[in-house]
Amino acid sequence: MGHHREAALKLDNVRKVYRSGDAETVAVDRASLEVGPAEIVALVGPSGSGKTTLLSISGGLLSPSGGRVVVAGDDISGYDPKRLTRFRRENVGFVFQSVNLVPFLTARENLLVVADFSRRDKKKSKARADQLLAELGLAERAGNLPRQLSGGERQRVAVGRAFMNQPDLVLIDEPTSALDTKLGEQVMELIVTEVRARGTAAVIVTHDMRMTHFADRTLTIVDGILGDPATS
């Protein structure tokens, strides 16, 4: 937890192969990547290109079939599911495509749920949740349920939840897929602003090339093969 001098994320020859009987599908093929401590990387590619698989491997949601995955100095490649759960709880923040807030929890509680699973100090967690909500301009909406919030407010709550555990790495999945260009720009701006404000590294998966200018670097992935880095 916290910010490290070493790379926030380092992938070294990572492979992910799905087997079904005798058939093999290579979802990610020998991908290597390094994301700096406060760097924002956009990962673009068409549907089925392997970008989501790569994001999942980077966040400890999937284990690679081969290669090394190092997050903030910890090699998580060989972690068992239990250890990966703890790793995600403590080291990674996620912003999901469809926001995925818990509908029966208020904005504050949606943040606190992260601390709840970590069994962190309740008082400190509440203070952190309130601080995050205030920074996101949601102090007045802390007690509102998701259905009482606008789309943008819900997105901000989701961003706050991703930062609740003070992660080394934030992984953001298709944040603009369901939004029009204008709203998509606003959401990306919000996410990038928050990520930069905290000096956290982030990987943003998107199929929308128009959003790549928000990142420090854009990588493409096609058929599981990560393309050469290109500075945005």
Next chain:
Amino acid sequence: MKLALLELRRRPWRFAPAVIALVLLTGLLLTLGGLLDGLYNGFTGALRAQPGALLTYASDANLSVVRSRIDAATIAQVERVPGVEQVGGLGTVLLGAEVPGQATEASVALFGYQRAPGGVPAPPEHAGQVYADTSLKAYGVKEGNTLLLGPQRYPVSVVGWVSDTDFLLQGGLWGTVETWREVLGSARPDQVLASGTFQVLTVSTTAGADPARVAAAIDAATGGKTQTVTRSFAVDSLPGITQQRSTFNAIIDTTFFVAALVVALFFVLLTIERVGIYAVFKAIGASSGQLFAQVVLQAVVIAVVSFMVGALLALAVGSLIPPQVPLQFSASRALQVAVGLVVMSTLGSAVSLRRVVRIDPATAIS
């Protein structure tokens, strides 16, 4: 922050189907249990209340109080058996009783006794006086009433109340030995008993004596004229008692099973519905154990709430049932149902464990 409790509080309607089903099942369980207890107590109260560890019947009576006869000479033999501390005679007669101001006769079991059963005072001072079981209040019996017993309308007056002393579902009346003999003689002239003869003996053993050995010694001493058994054995030997209990218990066990099934089905469906949000929870660091604990907590809360509402429902239904129906609600039965319901709900919710464990956190990212 307890996610499970917050969801229950904020989305109670989601749990309404399970709660409604469990409330009805609770009502059914309590009513069935109440009927079983009422029947059992109504059948066996008089025998369960008897003093002493042993009951001695005539060997040819097949443990039937009504058919048994033990004469004075045999009683004297029983009293001399080593290990026997105290012996008392007991007799009963089953008949109808005319209650003042009531059109319907009450069914009663009049007892004459030498040794006071538990909860029953020493025999009344005068012949013709009886203590009545409180169950007879359902037939309109009041203290001070004169009841007319049997075809000869033998009058007895109620001088006090006792409880849980019914016999074969007939209201217990407890009078002197003389009263019992006279009523038996007037109602069944062919069954008049000689003075000193009783139907059954209640036998207390000396401290440290083994009741089973004393029972065997009594039957040996009487030359096989008697059959002596423990009180609990005598109770279980009453006609139909064992079958009655096993039938009711089978229905009750099945109902508990149905409750577990209802909870299992409900939480399996709920878990399927929650796959998406559980995947998110797992992605942000929740373990399967933490998520499953939330499911179990919800199942337990639902069971407790359903029990409370179901208990009120059972009480409401009970108040509508005629008082002559042997329905008895008891705290111990309620506790048994509450614990059973919580256990079965927990087991039912455990069916969701496999599904919770199998939810892949990677599915949180599409």
